[in-house]
Amino acid sequence: MLRSCAARLHAVGALRGLRGCARPWARSSGPAPEFFHEDHSLPKPSWSKDMRLLFDQFMKKCEDGSWIHLPSYNYTLFQRSQDISAFIHAYLPTASKLINEEKLLQAKIFTRNFEDGLGFEYVMFYNDVEKRVVCVFEGGPYLQGMPGCLHGGAIATMIDATVGTSAMIAEGIVMTANLNINFKRPVPLCSVVLINSQLDKIEGRKLFISCNVQSVDEKTLYTEATSLFIKLDPEKQV
Numbered sequence: 001m002l003r004s005c006a007a008r009l010h011a012v013g014a015l016r017g018l019r020g021c022a023r024p025w026a027r028s029s030g031p032a033p034e035f036f037h038e039d040h041s042l043p044k045p046s047w048s049k050d051m052r053l054l055f056d057q058f059m060k061k062c063e064d065g066s067w068i069h070l071p072s073y074n075y076t077l078f079q080r081s082q083d084i085s086a087f088i089h090a091y092l093p094t095a096s097k098l099i100n101e102e103k104l105l106q107a108k109i110f111t112r113n114f115e116d117g118l119g120f121e122y123v124m125f126y127n128d129v130e131k132r133v134v135c136v137f138e139g140g141p142y143l144q145g146m147p148g149c150l151h152g153g154a155i156a157t158m159i160d161a162t163v164g165t166s167a168m169i170a171e172g173i174v175m176t177a178n179l180n181i182n183f184k185r186p187v188p189l190c191s192v193v194l195i196n197s198q199l200d201k202i203e204g205r206k207l208f209i210s211c212n213v214q215s216v217d218e219k220t221l222y223t224e225a226t227s228l229f230i231k232l233d234p235e236k237q238v
């Protein structure tokens, strides 16, 4: 079991551009640039007390191996342009006709490219037995929607990232087909929330993952969501 869990986390690593992972579509090899080495899910001076407290609590749970801390980087997928190109041609051939490959060299994960403390601050943990990914998330002042509240799109983004991580761990290369969100209470800007996701079932290429967003004391249920992810089939012309 640990072996298969490690294999799937390895797949997530590959998706995030970690070094040394098997990438069947990759045509080149060699060391990754330095920017891949910074794990953005580790404590920073800009983190709030609540964020740090929850990080420490989850890291404690990681000690017996039941939970795993998931690293996170600010550049996406692959470190070399030919890798990106090979991936897109293999998995997204229709989209590839419209993609400007020069611009791809500048691509970054948008949740990881705000100044520290101003945008998305988050860290995820994974429990293989329970098939859960939990994200500790604090939305900074640049994510305001209604005055004093987190923008719904920012919440949707982090839900997508959390359930997407769960889907990638389970099945590798997936895309969101459906994300259904009920916003039940406004999330206060700059507060820490817990995004709890649960892999409910897998049917063929379809992965069903549910999710909720709660306050740290678990007294307020802010948001509930369900999602459908589809494992990409390189034989299909998506």
Ligand SMILES: CCCCCCCCCCCC(=O)SCCNC(=O)CCNC(=O)[C@H](O)C(C)(C)COP(=O)(O)OP(=O)(O)OC[C@H]1O[C@@H](n2cnc3c(N)ncnc32)[C@H](O)[C@@H]1OP(=O)(O)O
Binding pocket: 015, 016, 076, 077, 109, 160, 161, 162, 164, 165, 174, 175, 176, 177, 178, 204, 205, 206, 228, 230, 231, 232, 233, 236, 238
């Ligand atoms: C990187 C590290 C960062 C860190 C990790 C961060 C993670 C972030 C995750 C972000 C992920 C995204 O936002 S992805 C971006 C947003 N999503 C997209 O752009 C996807 C756009 N849609 C598509 O490309 C396509 O529709 C796909 C790939 C989803 C599915 O196309 P397909 O492969 O041709 O599959 P298809 O045959 O149509 O469907 C397969 C089965 O699923 C069903 N199905 C398909 N879509 C739906 C649907 N919306 N609702 C219900 N059912 C559906 C079909 O009926 C069928 O069921 P049956 O007949 O078999 O029963």
